[in-house]
Amino acid sequence: MKTYFDCVPCFLRQALDLARFVTDDETIHENVIREVLRKASTINLSDTPPAMGQHIHRLVRQMTNNDDPYRQVKDTYNRFALDIYDEMTNKITSADNPFDTAVRLAIAGNIIDFGPQSHLTHQQVTQTIEECFTAELSADAVARLQQAILDADNILYLADNAGEIVFDRLLIEQLPHDKITLAVKGGPVINDATMHDAETAGLTTLVDVIDNGSDAPGTILTDCSDSFRKHFQQADLIIAKGQGNYETLSGADANIFFLLKAKCPIIAQHLDVPLGSLVLTTTQPQQTDLVSA
Amino acid sequence: MKTYFDCVPCFLRQALDLARFVTDDETIHENVIREVLRKASTINLSDTPPAMGQHIHRLVRQMTNNDDPYRQVKDTYNRFALDIYDEMTNKITSADNPFDTAVRLAIAGNIIDFGPQSHLTHQQVTQTIEECFTAELSADAVARLQQAILDADNILYLADNAGEIVFDRLLIEQLPHDKITLAVKGGPVINDATMHDAETAGLTTLVDVIDNGSDAPGTILTDCSDSFRKHFQQADLIIAKGQGNYETLSGADANIFFLLKAKCPIIAQHLDVPLGSLVLTTTQPQQTDLVSA
Numbered sequence: 001m002k003t004y005f006d007c008v009p010c011f012l013r014q015a016l017d018l019a020r021f022v023t024d025d026e027t028i029h030e031n032v033i034r035e036v037l038r039k040a041s042t043i044n045l046s047d048t049p050p051a052m053g054q055h056i057h058r059l060v061r062q063m064t065n066n067d068d069p070y071r072q073v074k075d076t077y078n079r080f081a082l083d084i085y086d087e088m089t090n091k092i093t094s095a096d097n098p099f100d101t102a103v104r105l106a107i108a109g110n111i112i113d114f115g116p117q118s119h120l121t122h123q124q125v126t127q128t129i130e131e132c133f134t135a136e137l138s139a140d141a142v143a144r145l146q147q148a149i150l151d152a153d154n155i156l157y158l159a160d161n162a163g164e165i166v167f168d169r170l171l172i173e174q175l176p177h178d179k180i181t182l183a184v185k186g187g188p189v190i191n192d193a194t195m196h197d198a199e200t201a202g203l204t205t206l207v208d209v210i211d212n213g214s215d216a217p218g219t220i221l222t223d224c225s226d227s228f229r230k231h232f233q234q235a236d237l238i239i240a241k242g243q244g245n246y247e248t249l250s251g252a253d254a255n256i257f258f259l260l261k262a263k264c265p266i267i268a269q270h271l272d273v274p275l276g277s278l279v280l281t282t283t284q285p286q287q288t289d290l291v292s293a
Numbered sequence: 294m295k296t297y298f299d300c301v302p303c304f305l306r307q308a309l310d311l312a313r314f315v316t317d318d319e320t321i322h323e324n325v326i327r328e329v330l331r332k333a334s335t336i337n338l339s340d341t342p343p344a345m346g347q348h349i350h351r352l353v354r355q356m357t358n359n360d361d362p363y364r365q366v367k368d369t370y371n372r373f374a375l376d377i378y379d380e381m382t383n384k385i386t387s388a389d390n391p392f393d394t395a396v397r398l399a400i401a402g403n404i405i406d407f408g409p410q411s412h413l414t415h416q417q418v419t420q421t422i423e424e425c426f427t428a429e430l431s432a433d434a435v436a437r438l439q440q441a442i443l444d445a446d447n448i449l450y451l452a453d454n455a456g457e458i459v460f461d462r463l464l465i466e467q468l469p470h471d472k473i474t475l476a477v478k479g480g481p482v483i484n485d486a487t488m489h490d491a492e493t494a495g496l497t498t499l500v501d502v503i504d505n506g507s508d509a510p511g512t513i514l515t516d517c518s519d520s521f522r523k524h525f526q527q528a529d530l531i532i533a534k535g536q537g538n539y540e541t542l543s544g545a546d547a548n549i550f551f552l553l554k555a556k557c558p559i560i561a562q563h564l565d566v567p568l569g570s571l572v573l574t575t576t577q578p579q580q581t582d583l584v585s586a
Contacts, residue, residue, distance in 0.1 A: 005309055005323065005326055006309065008305055008326055008330070009303070009305035009309065012301055012302035012305055013302040016299065016301070016302065029298055030298065033298055033301055034335075037330050037333045037334035038330075038331075038334045040330050042327075045323070
């Protein structure tokens with residue numbers, strides 16, 4: 001997905017929110033804004049939005065000498081999700097369609113995203129979870145994902161955020177573990193999950209976990225490690241979580257199912273769904289009806 | 294009022310909205326955004342926000358070869374306001390306190406502002422008018438303005454927008470006409486009133502009307518004509534309408550009463566009032582309690 005003009009004011013707002021989140025130093029706030037303005041004035045609009053996101057977050061980490069500003073937020077939401085893990089497992093095992101329920105929870109977990117929104121409350125997360133069981137989601141789309149998983153030999157699951165990764169575990173527990181490789185980010189960016197979060201969520205003892213070698217808030221293949229790209233090419237099914245992965249891979253030549261909550265108006269428009277929708281869609285043109293509104 | 298960091302993303306959004314309002318040409322949209330980004334990266338934050346507004350609107354007028362993109366919008370809202378002029382006059386003359394009612398209507402008219410909001414409906418204007426009669430507004434503040442008008446010999450009334458200027462006429466009709474000079478903008482910017490709108494509103498036959506020699510969406514004194522500055526210095530009371538005049542003159546060394554609707558969150562915060570409040574405040578430190586919430 002290319003960068004839209006409307007992304008530009010949003011980059012600025014996100015950069016300001018981020019700078020304020022990381023430090024109270026107004027000189028740094030100003031320097032961040034000026035540098036993002038300079039960078040954005042020469043932006044290549046055919047780049048995906050996470051390319052600018054990567055730049056902004058690197059900039060703030062450098063300016064504040066803070067390698068991982070969201071570490072505490074990530075820990076908080078990992079704990080939050082682990083605290084309700086048993087309850088959610090019961091929801092899944094007692095459901096008429098455990099796979100459908102696990103998919104819904106994995107998508108609902110994508111609300112734990114500090115990219116498009118700088119403020120998030122536990123209440124918002126709880127509400128998203130409560131609503132996910134009855135939210136619109138095409139049964140056909142879920143069935144096709146289930147069939148694709150059965151048909152696949154080599155599944156690459158691209159995680160998105162910390163906290164959310166515990167919800168991914170709920171879904172992964174419904175899948176054939178031996179087929180799955182889970183990928184996390186190669187370095188901290190926003191509240192995206194890294195290896196530490198995969199360990200905290202208990203996933204490293206369940207499936208193979210790799211990192212993608214990149215600190216972009218999405219999957220910019222050219223920025224990923226050779227090793228990750230090999231996994232990506234060898235996978236016959238990719239399950240990609242979150243907006244950043246959709247933004248960077250929606251045009252990829254691969255068999256990808258995207259699971260995300262549409263939290264940004266531009267992405268919702270790109271997907272032709274109402275803002276806030278649970279989305280399960282693919283890169284395959286013949287399956288565009290998989291988008292649920 | 295200085296430019297806050299939060300104004301920067303808003304400048305970008307306004308520039309994009311403006312470019313889209315004026316033309317469908319995406320190349321122009323992109324050029325506008327890039328130029329505003331470049332300009333904003335070197336912005337002097339001690340300048341007031343209307344300085345950047347002036348730059349953005351000049352840029353779009355130049356790029357689109359359109360001297361007055363809001364002419365049609367201005368005509369529409371002048372007509373809209375003139376259509377309800379008799380009804381509003383009756384409201385004032387039949388009110389217990391005609392001056393208070395006229396002040397409320399003049400402030401309510403400030404909703405007709407295409408700066409902070411790119412979309413405005415007649416229904417929003419109608420609702421603002423309906424609500425203004427009972428909205429919170431300090432009776433003390435209104436009484437002080439009334440006394441200041443009685444005490445003054447030479448009143449300069451700074452108009453803000455077209456359409457709104459008809460509401461200014463309703464207030465001006467309650468004032469001693471011979472004391473008043475009304476000032477409009479020297480050239481088109483957003484939907485700010487120019488001499489044409491003062492004529493349309495029937496004000497040129499009621500009071501002396503001058504223009505300020507500037508196309509800034511506020512009153513940047515250094516950008517105004519010598520003639521206007523002389524009027525400004527000689528006035529012993531200034532009634533300044535709208536956010537742009539508040540942003541540019543809130544720190545001025547003059548006896549100014551500001552009448553505005555707080556439509557921007559930063560201005561509302563600066564005034565310490567809820568967003569959407571009717572505001573009647575002054576530059577005089579001892580009268581800061583004039584702010585109504």
